[in-house]
Amino acid sequence: MKSIKCAMTTAAMVLAVAGAGCRDAKSPAGQQTIGFSVYDMKYEFFQMMEKGTRERVQELGYGYQLHDQKSDELQMVSGCKSLINQGAAGLIVSPIKPDALGAVVDAAQKAGIPVVINDIGGGGTPYQAIVISDNFGGGKLAAQHVIEKLGPGKGRNVAIIKCEPSATYAVRRGEGFKAEITTNGYAVTAELSGHSKTEEGYSKMKNILAGAPDLVAVFCENDPMAVGAAQAVAEAGKTAQVMVIGFNADGVALESIRAGTMAASVAQFPEKMGRISAELTDKILKKQDLQFDDPARREIFAPVKLITRETIQDAK
Template sequence: MRTNKILPLALLGALVLAGCSDSSETAAVSSAAPADKKITVGFSVYDMQYEFFQKMAKGTQDAVAAKGWEIKLHDEKSDENEMVTGASALIDQGVDLLIISPFKPTALGPIIAKAKAKNVPVIVNDIGGGGTPYDAIVISDNAGGGKLAAEFMDKQIQANGSKSKNVASITCEPSATYAARRNAGFKAEIEARGYKVVAELSGNSKAEEGYKVMKDILSKNPDVAGVFSCNDPMGVAAGNAIKDAGKSPVTDIVTVGFNADPEALTAIKADLLSATVAQDPAAMGGLTVTLGEQALNKQPIAFSNAAEREVFNPVALIDKTNVGSVG
């Protein structure tokens, strides 16, 4: 269904535990922290130079403050060694709960082992868990976002009057396993609506490669009616490639990205991108604190995907009708 108005994403994040679980367990929500001491949360964050992680940190800090807890923030600065040494230092400093958005998920092993040895629950926020025994991982509903993109694209292609049923999909780098769910969700839904994905190429998450991939798609499939991109830098770049080819990335080829980055919101307003799918890193941060409290209190967590201990945070579609409400 096309989204003309969206709920505040922070509200959606608060609803996730009640609405997206495939587990038969129901989380018993408690706002009471253990009474014997003040809880200290350690948050090791991927890289604070990026707006996405700044918002994630703000959501985490606000949720911790609302509970009267304390927080120690560590910036990994996109460095594996900094991630391992810094997160380990937080555990050594006696934090009661560790939240981590890991630069290198495959290097989480010693961190998780150290935390478990000291009975410190670990909640992972985004990126990946590296196959380690964390207590829970929060990720955006990537497959659901791909489905939203397909639903929007179908309606816009019809509104544009296009007769073509050919669309394309630009993927992120192969190692981005969670992000790959976006394209998988898109493909499943768009094919269910009678379209054919005539090209599915990787832009390796980079704008310049997204531009080149889109030019290649246009040269081989000039009648393509829509393109979905795994992230916004590639989506905006694809829109620029379409414009440079003398077509509109809105009325000729429906162009949809993912993330709701500032550049994408600007492009939507300028008719250089049809839509994007918004993640909510602040709500994700708040959700990790909620899950951390449940882990501390030995309460069951309602997982969206119990096998991988995943909890999905909702996403929302942003187009010209509601882009003004996103800031």
């Protein structure tokens, strides 16, 4: 019985000592701290985002405090509140559930500290700014690649496989693609939802090919659907005829690009997004004006890049 107390005491001591070490290294006395509550550190995307955020926050001369939501909305709320309680000067959140951000932004406002959202969404809360990839621009890049390879459209058919309508930002990818491709003379013959899933990308692509056998390109709003679509195209023996382009440069998509079944994918740069979010928070704390890409929604776009077989080394 004594030993349970001993075990707990030891654990607490170890924690305290470990923590003491961390704090001394990261936030000397009198320094302002910026807290970052991350979606889940088990995903590479967010590991890169965390790296960019941490490095830029420290370069700018702030202390840095990380909280991992571990994909749990309850932890998102309690963790953000504890960052606020620790006296963070600014809060950056990449929320697991934007809809549940209300309690966090309320608490931050009460404490008088700014909130910058990184990716996912702001849930309609009064945050100061949100960083998202240039999704519309990414869709345009995909369209430009098709035009570059095949020349002006002359009425040739392309298709778009979309994410679910609730994925507000992903939907902009298809809109960007459509705007650019139609102004260059292509016709969008089909625009279907694949609900972000590989299997639906596959089945929807089969339907599209049945209706438009002369299709020259398909743009998918995410990579899982693009991989499914590429499989359907390959099964129809039309890999040489139909360009398949996805979004996000996932590992599986890069493999398909290397294998030649997919033409391209649009890469996002989470590390860069992290750096931007840190710079925004710094500007807000210094009361400088922000340059929004979309002032009404307080959005700031992070750059994206088209990844093809030739530029595949840029994806990482």
